[in-house]
Amino acid sequence: GYFKSQQAELGQLNGHVEEMYTGHKIIKAFGHERRSVAEFDAINERLYHSGRKAQFISGVMMPLMSFINNIGYVLISVVGGILVTRHAIKIGDIQAFIQYARQFSQPLTQTANIANIIQSTIASAERVFELLDEQEESAEPSGKDAAVIAAPQGNVRFEHVKFGYKEDAVLIGDMNIDVKQGQMVAIVGPTGAGKTTLVNLLMRFYEINEGSITVDGVNITQLRRGDLRMLFGMVLQDTWLFNGTIRDNIAYGREGATETEIVDAAQAAHADHFIRTLPEGYDTVLNEEASNISQGQKQLLTIARAILADPAILILDEATSSVDTRTEAQIQKAMGRLMEGRTSFVIAHRLSTIKDADMILVMNHGDVIEKGSHDELLAKGGFYADLYNSQFSTEPGSVA
Incomplete structure (x- = not known):
């Protein structure tokens, strides 16, 4: 004892x-x-x-x-x-x-x-x-059994997906979503509604209990986890940068990226300007917590990394809460550039994003309770309309 x-x-x-x-x-x-x-x-x-x-x-x-x-x-x-x-x-x-x-x-x-x-x-x-004693991950499909998506388009389907972190507590009951190539899907809902869970299932960080998720018609369980995740680019709220130069952090998006590609990606993400103002430019070494650059600058670097990766499908957790208005406008621009022509799932916090979305998924307690375009959902006068009016009525340019 x-x-x-x-x-x-x-x-x-x-x-x-x-x-x-x-x-x-x-x-x-x-x-x-x-x-x-x-x-x-x-x-x-x-x-x-x-x-x-x-x-x-x-x-x-x-x-x-x-x-x-x-x-x-x-x-x-x-x-x-x-x-x-x-x-x-x-x-x-x-x-x-x-x-x-x-x-x-x-x-x-x-x-x-x-x-x-x-x-x-x-x-x-x-x-x-x-x-x-923890449960093992389910085995990967091996060799010839593993499916390969040679030219990813970015069509995503959720069919009768059921999921719970624990067997007895079902979080998502019966989710059906059909997203076509190049569409932008905004996911909205109160805290704890299951927005991040949806992303975790798509990336196969968790296994679904029933139903299927397919990308370009291929069930994600038939793909190797590594291959599946290569299809996605993620820009999350918590910016993750590691100890090393700015160049290395951006180049992390794709193996064997050339100097020109890295600079192009930084320019597209509106990060090139601030990088060049640093004493050592692209060779500036970020410390452990990356506290030698600001929060907004970190976010631009993660966007540059995603642009360089050139994925078929994007997952964005819009994180402009910790930056000033000017940087926010830059991040919005960079996000817009990044999303052109790609299927994107955006965990939305901002009014502009929601309005531009092809499809809005309104989540509450793990289930998609409403879906449709901004105008359709507003006309419906349901949960989304209430959420929209209460959350965004104070924002400039919003229509309460």
Whole structure:
């Protein structure tokens, strides 16, 4: 038990330190330094007690076994000595006895020693088994069985799709969508309505329970996961950039991209101008959190990456909430350039996007409750009309 709690407390302590280190700005901003230190001290204290008891038990094992063995030797010598003086046995018998006693006790000592190691192994192994017990991904189609879309068009169909993150909790009941090449689909709905889930199913990050999703008539389960994801370009709300140069971050969109292609992609994304104003231009190294460029600039780089990838289908989680109006206009332009002639799924937050969409999917509690164009849905006066009026009535140029 002590070994188990020692491992658990150690894990907690490491987690706490990592959390406090990455979120130190927030801790400083809200003045919670003392609370953070107090929490560290509390976990550390628990670790100290578990560790002390666990180490005491493992430390006491060996001396205890040696003590018992040595008592055995003393007894053999004393009793043997008395018997020799009485001529009942010879000295050689005592020697043999000591050998036997040693042979008998040695495995016991080793077993006690191994027991210590096994204790901490079991405690650590629990986490490993937790991971191993997780459900495996379904197998990939292999070799000839794997379908290949040679010239992707970008037609997407959802037919009677049913899905739930857990077996007993169905999130999407019966979803049917038919998207033609080059169409733009806006997905709207309140927080937690399942907008991101839809994207996750399309990219096959999760397996559907029933129904089928097809791209250009091919069921996505017949494609290799890697091939399927190559068809998509994603620009998400949380901009993900890694430690390296701006050039490398854009080039991540496509293997073997030339310098000209990288610059063209940056120009199309309206990122070329700000990159050139940086002291080292395209060779500027982004640090771990990419905090040496602004949020809007990060977003433009992820758009440049998607333009370079030149995918058949786009998934955009419009993220212009953290940028100023001018940058937002640039991002909107870049998004527009990116979406030309491609099928795109846009998790929409902005009025302009929704108005321009070929099809709007209104989601609530995981289901598509309404679909159609902007004008059709407004005329219907249902959930979308309410959402639209409440959410966008304060925006410039909106029609309440």
